[in-house]
Amino acid sequence: MxxxxxxxxxxxxxxxxxxxxxxxxxxxxxxxxxxxxxxxxxxxxxxxxxxxSLDRARCTKRGCENGAPRGSVPLASVDFGPFHAFPSPRTVPRCPRCNKRMRPHIPWFDEFYAxxxxxxxxxxxxxxxxxxxxxxxxxxxxxxxxxxxxxxxxxxxxxxxxxxxxxxxxxxxxxxxxxxxxxxxxxxxxxxxxxx
The missing domain is CATH 3.40.50.1220 (TPP-binding domain)
Known part of the structure; x- marks a missing residue:
């Protein structure tokens, strides 16, 4: 939305x-x-x-090319099809580099601006x-x-x-x-x- x-x-x-x-x-x-x-x-x-930004996602693995502290990918490049069809931890989109879970490119409450x-x-x-x-x-x-x-x-x-x-x-x-x-x-x- x-x-x-x-x-x-x-x-x-x-x-x-x-x-x-x-x-x-x-x-x-x-x-x-x-x-x-x-x-x-x-x-x-x-x-x-x-x-x-909600138009980007990133890998949950710190140091991955697509993860913190520098990496992210356009949200449009992430396949949410399986997750939308069957929402579960198993169908959360995976990083194309390391296969760890992807996440929104926003800081969560327990994270810092750095x-x-x-x-x-x-x-x-x-x-x-x-x-x-x-x-x-x-x-x-x-x-x-x-x-x-x-x-x-x-x-x-x-x-x-x-x-x-x-x-x-x-x-x-x-x-x-x-x-x-x-x-x-x-x-x-x-x-x-x-x-x-």
Missing amino acids: ALAAKPNPAHLALAQWERWQEQRGRAFTLVTQNVDTLHEQAGSRALIKVHG EHQDYGIQRVEERAKRSRLVLFIGTSFSVGVTDRVSTLALLREAKVLSIDPSGTSRVPGIEVIPERAEELLPRWIQALTESP
Whole structure:
């Protein structure tokens, strides 16, 4: 179901903002906790997916070419036919390299961001340390990466904003904007791109 979803106006606005920044020679990095492909569909390229991606799978054997810390394969290349016909541990898709079980390319609750290089935690921290503006969208700040990024950005005295329609995400030093991202971001980007 997540892979069938379509980008909303906020996804499209973020991709437009990225292009606007690039045209001016400015850095832009979009860090997402979402595991869908909506940002890619919207056109975002400077993207770090800290929670992996549902459009990829990987081997459960660490060190396998298709497993952590570096490997994964497109989900479309994995044959789920036998599993869908007869779901059981025996029919879970197998790695074409080592025959171990395949798994979603996302971190499970007992894993760390450093488990796989695709999660990009080092790049996220580097960007946070250099950012002048950090914008959080739709997060409750209950995940380690949001705490880490906000801490690093605030130490650097960057401007840190949070778009939160409920207005309840109160973190010291972070300015909350109580609006919906899919309504606010297109307005912001339109104003930004229309200014001289």
